[in-house]
Amino acid sequence: MVTPGDYRRAEGAGVSTITAAVRSAERPGGTGSGAGGSLRSLAPPFVVTQSQGVSIRTRLKGLTARDENVLRRVGAHLGALAGRDLAARCADGLAHSSGRWAERKRNLTGGSSSRWAGSITKTSHDQWALSRRSQAAHLKSLNAAIGVIGHRLSLPVGAKGGRGVPGGYRSRAEWFAKSRRLTALKERREKAAADFAAGRVRVVRGGGRLARTRHHLSEAGLTLEQWRGRWEAARWFLSADGESGKRYGNETIRITPCGHISIKLPAPLAALANAPHGRYVLAARASFAHRGSEWADRVEADRATAYRLHLDAGRGRWYVDAAWQRPPVQILSLEIACASGVVAVDTNADHLAAWRLDTCGNPVGAPKRFDYDLTGTAARRDAQLRHALTRLLHWTARTGAKAIAVEDLDFTDSTTREKHGRNRRFRQVISGIPTSRLKARLVSMAAEHGIALVAVDPAYTSRWGAQHWQQPTSTTRRKTSRHEAASIVIGRRALGLGARRRTAPPPHHQSDGAGHRTIQARHCGPGREGTRPTRTAPRTRSVRPPDE
Incomplete structure (x- = not known):
């Protein structure tokens, strides 16, 4: 409790x-x-x-078997390209430059398209940057823990702490255990600091938690086939950034105001197209209930809108996310x-x-x-x-x-x-x-x-x-x-006020010689320190006040 x-x-x-x-x-x-x-x-x-960011989601209902097959093949193909590009970005480390970014994009364009390549390289860069920030947070946490343990070890056993400052450890056994932990934390900090200085990051496409679940399938209540399905779905790549001025705000994954969804297929999978210009149109329609009118206004005005298609392997449902940026407000x-x-x-x-x-x-x-x-x-x-x-x-x-x-x-x-x-x-x-x-x-x-x-x-x-x-x-x-x-x-x-309910100096005596001494309103309130008005009416309810 x-x-x-x-x-x-x-x-x-x-x-x-x-x-x-x-x-x-x-x-x-x-x-x-x-x-x-x-x-x-x-x-x-x-x-x-x-x-300033907005993201909405809806479920795709009515997908045919062919639609799901195409989405799976496109996601797996682009996911493999995204994995290789992420490995290249992590290998570059701190030596990465704009020229290297352009080179990575050119290497991906042949196996997909220029727009797919741009989305993949940007996602890889964002993943590396996120891992970099996580490294800095991990170092900060290690330094804080090492500082606290070192301080408590320097105090005598059983010493009491002050306000906001921890005291010594309770027993010699705890002191000894914490001294060993301090050594382990220092070793971790040395490794983390070396990785941070060299720009080495460790990213798991699909999620580190899901990767560790592979070794605890019975505890997670999953079979190997179920885990494999979730792992593959998490590593697919079906995301496209929007472009203002293009038709419906996105040339790669296009959703019309009526909800029709079409995807620009990568070059190796162009044979799967069922529409002109190497596009595949899904049988399902997207209908955004939440902020649907705002989304429709953007699409009709050809403003940039990013989309992401993904599969919930546990439920067997496909979803589409729409995201965009709002203009900054004052x-x-x-x-x-x-x-x-x-x-x-x-x-x-x-x-x-x-x-x-x-x-x-x-x-x-x-x-x-x-x-x-x-x-x-x-x-x-x-x-x-x-x-x-x-x-x-x-x-x-x-x-x-x-x-x-x-x-x-x-x-x-x-x-x-x-x-x-x-x-x-x-x-x-x-x-x-x-x-x-x-x-x-x-x-x-x-x-x-x-x-x-x-x-x-x-x-x-x-x-x-x-x-x-x-x-x-x-x-x-x-x-x-x-x-x-x-x-x-x-x-x-x-509101800019103090915490106290009233501020009053000590009175001279029990009468009203000090005047009206409480401050209940703002500091600019008129007459807040003035004397109380003179009372002309009687103080009992039995006598009526005189007529004025």
């Missing part, structure tokens, strides 16, 4: 990806952490850039985005805690909780997350807010087991928070609803929410949770 303390420590482990820090602490009223010690600097909130300023208030969201491992805040930073109405269960298959986890975000966006639209405030979380440096020792449950809490998936989904889905996203620094949100907002917002019938109180701090931070 996960305790609230695990969530509190998980929040403290979050490292913001914002690098510009302009304030040492929230002012006014946000300077106290409640536990003493120095506070790290907080970065200002910003409006997240909207996603980002709204923070003041315009928050002009109607915000909906603040606190992200957790199993739910989203949301609360509506007005422009003065006061919570309006009751908070909302959007649950999700990130267990099971990847498709189920993705569906759970999409359903929760859909409910959040619909509720935000009903409240009238035009912005959602979220934490700019990044737990990549905190998921290592070396930082948190034996606390496996805590590591599972951190890994369970869907930071990357939630951000990617929320950015694209919010853009479709016309809602802006405001990212804020996640430091001390739960701590200050529990200190300043949990008890005042609780009632006898309902107790505000720590996560709901944290959402208020997130929203106030997006």
